[in-house]
Amino acid sequence: MSIRSVNPRTGAAFGPEFVDTTKSEMEAVLDAAVASARPWAATARVVRAQALEAIADRLDADGDALAELADAETALGAARLSGEVSRTTYQLRMFASLLRSADVSWDMHDEAVAGAPPAGRPDLRRVLAPLGPVAVFAASNFPFAFSVAGGDTASALAAGCPVIVKAHPAHPQTSAAVGAHVRAALDRTDAPAGTFAVVHGFEAGRGLVLDSRVRAAAFTGSYEGGRALFDLAAGRPDPIPFYGELGSVNPVLVTPGGARRSAELAAGYVESLTLGAGQFCTNPGLLLAPRDTVLDAVAAAAAQARGGTFLYEGIASRFEERAASLSKVEGVRVVYRGAAGSGLSAPVVIMATDAESALANAGALQAECFGPAGIVVEYNDPDDALAFVDQLHGCLVATVHGDESEPLAAQFVSAAARVAGRVVWNGWPTGVAVSPAQHHGGPFPSTTNALHTSVGATAVYRFLRPIAFQNMPSRLMPDVVRAQVLTEQDAVGDR
Amino acid sequence: MSIRSVNPRTGAAFGPEFVDTTKSEMEAVLDAAVASARPWAATARVVRAQALEAIADRLDADGDALAELADAETALGAARLSGEVSRTTYQLRMFASLLRSADVSWDMHDEAVAGAPPAGRPDLRRVLAPLGPVAVFAASNFPFAFSVAGGDTASALAAGCPVIVKAHPAHPQTSAAVGAHVRAALDRTDAPAGTFAVVHGFEAGRGLVLDSRVRAAAFTGSYEGGRALFDLAAGRPDPIPFYGELGSVNPVLVTPGGARRSAELAAGYVESLTLGAGQFCTNPGLLLAPRDTVLDAVAAAAAQARGGTFLYEGIASRFEERAASLSKVEGVRVVYRGAAGSGLSAPVVIMATDAESALANAGALQAECFGPAGIVVEYNDPDDALAFVDQLHGCLVATVHGDESEPLAAQFVSAAARVAGRVVWNGWPTGVAVSPAQHHGGPFPSTTNALHTSVGATAVYRFLRPIAFQNMPSRLMPDVVRAQVLTEQDAVGDR
Numbered sequence: 001m002s003i004r005s006v007n008p009r010t011g012a013a014f015g016p017e018f019v020d021t022t023k024s025e026m027e028a029v030l031d032a033a034v035a036s037a038r039p040w041a042a043t044a045r046v047v048r049a050q051a052l053e054a055i056a057d058r059l060d061a062d063g064d065a066l067a068e069l070a071d072a073e074t075a076l077g078a079a080r081l082s083g084e085v086s087r088t089t090y091q092l093r094m095f096a097s098l099l100r101s102a103d104v105s106w107d108m109h110d111e112a113v114a115g116a117p118p119a120g121r122p123d124l125r126r127v128l129a130p131l132g133p134v135a136v137f138a139a140s141n142f143p144f145a146f147s148v149a150g151g152d153t154a155s156a157l158a159a160g161c162p163v164i165v166k167a168h169p170a171h172p173q174t175s176a177a178v179g180a181h182v183r184a185a186l187d188r189t190d191a192p193a194g195t196f197a198v199v200h201g202f203e204a205g206r207g208l209v210l211d212s213r214v215r216a217a218a219f220t221g222s223y224e225g226g227r228a229l230f231d232l233a234a235g236r237p238d239p240i241p242f243y244g245e246l247g248s249v250n251p252v253l254v255t256p257g258g259a260r261r262s263a264e265l266a267a268g269y270v271e272s273l274t275l276g277a278g279q280f281c282t283n284p285g286l287l288l289a290p291r292d293t294v295l296d297a298v299a300a301a302a303a304q305a306r307g308g309t310f311l312y313e314g315i316a317s318r319f320e321e322r323a324a325s326l327s328k329v330e331g332v333r334v335v336y337r338g339a340a341g342s343g344l345s346a347p348v349v350i351m352a353t354d355a356e357s358a359l360a361n362a363g364a365l366q367a368e369c370f371g372p373a374g375i376v377v378e379y380n381d382p383d384d385a386l387a388f389v390d391q392l393h394g395c396l397v398a399t400v401h402g403d404e405s406e407p408l409a410a411q412f413v414s415a416a417a418r419v420a421g422r423v424v425w426n427g428w429p430t431g432v433a434v435s436p437a438q439h440h441g442g443p444f445p446s447t448t449n450a451l452h453t454s455v456g457a458t459a460v461y462r463f464l465r466p467i468a469f470q471n472m473p474s475r476l477m478p479d480v481v482r483a484q485v486l487t488e489q490d491a492v493g494d495r
Numbered sequence: 496m497s498i499r500s501v502n503p504r505t506g507a508a509f510g511p512e513f514v515d516t517t518k519s520e521m522e523a524v525l526d527a528a529v530a531s532a533r534p535w536a537a538t539a540r541v542v543r544a545q546a547l548e549a550i551a552d553r554l555d556a557d558g559d560a561l562a563e564l565a566d567a568e569t570a571l572g573a574a575r576l577s578g579e580v581s582r583t584t585y586q587l588r589m590f591a592s593l594l595r596s597a598d599v600s601w602d603m604h605d606e607a608v609a610g611a612p613p614a615g616r617p618d619l620r621r622v623l624a625p626l627g628p629v630a631v632f633a634a635s636n637f638p639f640a641f642s643v644a645g646g647d648t649a650s651a652l653a654a655g656c657p658v659i660v661k662a663h664p665a666h667p668q669t670s671a672a673v674g675a676h677v678r679a680a681l682d683r684t685d686a687p688a689g690t691f692a693v694v695h696g697f698e699a700g701r702g703l704v705l706d707s708r709v710r711a712a713a714f715t716g717s718y719e720g721g722r723a724l725f726d727l728a729a730g731r732p733d734p735i736p737f738y739g740e741l742g743s744v745n746p747v748l749v750t751p752g753g754a755r756r757s758a759e760l761a762a763g764y765v766e767s768l769t770l771g772a773g774q775f776c777t778n779p780g781l782l783l784a785p786r787d788t789v790l791d792a793v794a795a796a797a798a799q800a801r802g803g804t805f806l807y808e809g810i811a812s813r814f815e816e817r818a819a820s821l822s823k824v825e826g827v828r829v830v831y832r833g834a835a836g837s838g839l840s841a842p843v844v845i846m847a848t849d850a851e852s853a854l855a856n857a858g859a860l861q862a863e864c865f866g867p868a869g870i871v872v873e874y875n876d877p878d879d880a881l882a883f884v885d886q887l888h889g890c891l892v893a894t895v896h897g898d899e900s901e902p903l904a905a906q907f908v909s910a911a912a913r914v915a916g917r918v919v920w921n922g923w924p925t926g927v928a929v930s931p932a933q934h935h936g937g938p939f940p941s942t943t944n945a946l947h948t949s950v951g952a953t954a955v956y957r958f959l960r961p962i963a964f965q966n967m968p969s970r971l972m973p974d975v976v977r978a979q980v981l982t983e984q985d986a987v988g989d990r
Contacts, residue, residue, distance in 0.1 A: 087613045110931055118582045118586070118928075118929050129912065230734070234729035234734070235729075238938075241944065394733075413967070413973060414974070417964075417976065421962060427617065437619045443733075443960070444733045444734060448734060451736065458621075465945040468916065468917040469917075470918065471919065473920065477908075
């Protein structure tokens with residue numbers, strides 16, 4: 001099979017053909033990754049930091065052209081895409097600074113204690129070592145930040161793992177351009193040749209998850225695709241960690257106090273809901289608010305909003321299916337629907353229901369509708385709202401709008417923390433800050449492993465396994481271990 | 496179904512009947528665990544520390560009687576079992592001290608930075624919150640340290656999770672006695688009633704892994720049992736983390752320098768191999784040494800050793816099966832086999848082969864033979880030994896004996912670190928020290944998740960998930976989050 005880029009605004013194909021990676025090409029990529037695993041793992045932290053910084057520098061220097069290319073393939077808008085390039089390079093530099101930082105030691109040391117156990121013990125040194133080649137599945141909706149040089153790639157390279165990216169068919173040219181920058185930057189820093197590769201095609205992706213040479217996988221995409229790959233990874237003779245981000249409705253819980261700011265709230269909600277044509281994993285698909293407070297304002301704001309353009313045909317048709325079935329759930333009515341534009345234009349859809357109906361149909365209401373569609377759940381009794389939140393499946397993020405002094409605000413925050421990996425107070429869930437303490441993960445099905453994150457400094461731990469060395473002389477410590485340990489001299493020597 | 500204790504030395508059943516936990520009893524246990532999850536999670540770290548210390552105090556006070564009871568059920572010997580009680584209480588207190596320690600903060604905080612993203616960011620506070628009810632599968636071979644009040648239970652309770660232990664049928668009375676102490680200690684510290692329970696029977700165990708109220712599971716046992724439960728956990732509509740320790744051959748790699756100490760080495764090897772009738776997950780089932788150096792000494796030491804008594808009939812018969820099939824692997828010969836004693840007595844078995852044959856039959860040689868059976872692999876060319884090690888499946892621990900100055904020593908250490916979660920220098924793998932930096936885990940199949948450990952301070956991370964709070968006022972932080980954060984006052988107030 002082969003594909004070409006499609007301009008979502010016009011439906012026109014453009015640019016070169018991208019042929020699916022063949023089996024023999026896959027063999028070469030995987031062998032090269034294995035051959036590079038030890039030397040890359042044995043590369044000192046500062047050198048890996050330089051490599052990440054070199055990637056960031058190249059992407060920044062080419063940022064405008066990259067954003068323009070990605071816009072032609074995704075219609076996400078050049079401004080948003082330029083911002084996404086900056087976010088991506090900021091993230092690469094964050095992992096580089098983590099590698100340079102003496103604060104972040106991947107090393108615990110218990111000195112020997114004389115005497116009989118349990119108090120007596122040998123000398124134990126626990127170091128984190130890279131897992132080996134990692135498969136990264138790029139996302140459609142973030143052609144930079146969750147794709148070829150995104151957070152999964154940056155954190156796996158930082159950990160010392162070779163990376164094989166399965167490019168997303170929605171932006172093959174952008175993938176190739178970013179991939180060329182990564183390749184060039186790694187070459188400049190003498191990384192082994194197999195440290196990084198980009199492959200194409202459905203079978204290539206499936207093959208990566210099943211291949212014994214691949215030691216972990218990271219994925220951002222749909223529930224269906226992610227669950228299928230998770231099952232393959234778990235079903236292997238040697239199961240591997242599969243870090244999948246599979247989609248999430250991300251509830252916004254409004255207290256009576258919060259609802260007093262109805263105009264501001266409605267404007268903020270609709271802006272967050274329609275950002276990027278609603279194609280965000282953190283898109284706030286559900287809004288719970290007291291009856292007769294914000295629904296009309298939300299409908300009015302929606303009428304002023306533009307839905308944008310879907311990334312590709314598959315997303316557009318799935319959106320229509322899901323929106324249609326949501327509108328048929330008992331108690332749900334459509335309160336606003338934007339006009340259908342040309343091509344892949346995305347209509348803003350606002351639906352409404354009441355908390356009692358929502359509670360009775362909690363399962364059906366949670367089908368993620370990837371795009372600018374929101375359901376406003378109106379409650380009379382806050383207990384119904386709380387009971388509904390307790391029925392929600394795991395989410396990446398939940399948001400609470402209210403006044404600090406309301407008892408209900410604390411109750412909503414607690415309920416939000418039970419279902420989500422991030423809880424936002426009086427803000428909006430879209431726009432995930434790249435910051436060391438960030439957590440972008442959540443209970444299933446929002447991710448396949450609630451302990452891990454794909455954004456933030458701790459993302460690197462997904463690709464490292466501990467090894468304890470017992471009474472081991474320093475001179476015998478393996479290179480791959482020495483490379484993980486940052487000495488004071490390393491940290492300052494290179495600055 | 497029901498079981499009674501069996502004395503492995505005599506084959507005689509004794510003591511009360513233990514009836515499998517019924518479905519309705521399971522419902523009650525699971526409902527109670529769910530009801531306790533929030534209050535236990537909201538219990539302050541110091542109070543959880545007190546609870547763990549109270550468990551330890553009660554077990555210590557009853558240590559001699561417990562060891563005697565366990566010896567009657569397991570034939571592991573009163574001295575070893577007394578030591579195991581001490582190890583268990585030491586471990587409970589280690590997790591308590593972790594909870595009291597201001598050094599171990601489950602909290603990261605990025606203060607807000609003004610300005611546009613990516614440099615500008617909101618205030619983000621990342622806290623670890625308990626997952627909810629945890630199922631713990633007790634091991635046959637450690638009636639204390641990996642059973643009812645063992646490391647899995649201690650770390651899950653420390654994390655703030657209720658625990659449901661599936662008792663091992665090899666020591667039901669010991670399980671009941673330890674369970675009663677845990678229950679009494681938790682009651683004294685006002686832990687909610689459902690914080691802890693013990694259940695019995697195969698179906699109860701299966702039911703735990705499949706029940707939506709259970710949020711994680713920890714297991715120590717056989718490959719077959721562990722893989723089956725792992726598959727159930729991964730196949731759920733909402734997959735849960737399954738931390739299984741499934742068995743491991745744990746190679747000992749001897750350099751020519753190490754082999755010069757052949758008598759000492761042979762004695763140490765056979766002692767480690769026969770400890771507890773070889774029924775240790777860290778038992779060194781494979782020894783690689785230069786040809787004609789230590790094999791004769793190992794056989795001689797084996798002839799002086801006692802194999803001990805198997806824990807129960809199933810282990811004895813599986814040992815005979817595995818030993819028989821290993822002896823039929825091409826190139827393998829039996830160099831020593833102890834006389835079969837009465838009842839479940841375990842014969843010491845030493846087999847030998849050469850590195851070339853081992854390399855050609857690497858898969859078959861790695862079937863774990865749980866008991867006092869060792870295979871000595873003799874090498875002429877160290878490269879054959881290294882190639883064989885690279886063919887090994889994941890192990891909990893690998894050991895290297897040599898001289899620090901030999902180049903081969905560093906090569907063996909590197910090879911060991913590629914396959915194992917712990918690497919021992921000039922020592923023995925059995926006797927896992929309880930120490931914060933300890934890592935007792937390893938690549939599949941030794942465990943189902945190489946990132947995690949069942950011993951050491953970091954075992955607690957298996958049962959915690961991060962939540963990031965964005966711009967959240969302190970007063971709105973949920974109780975379960977506040978309980979995880981150690982203030983200076985908490986840390987000193989109670990001492």
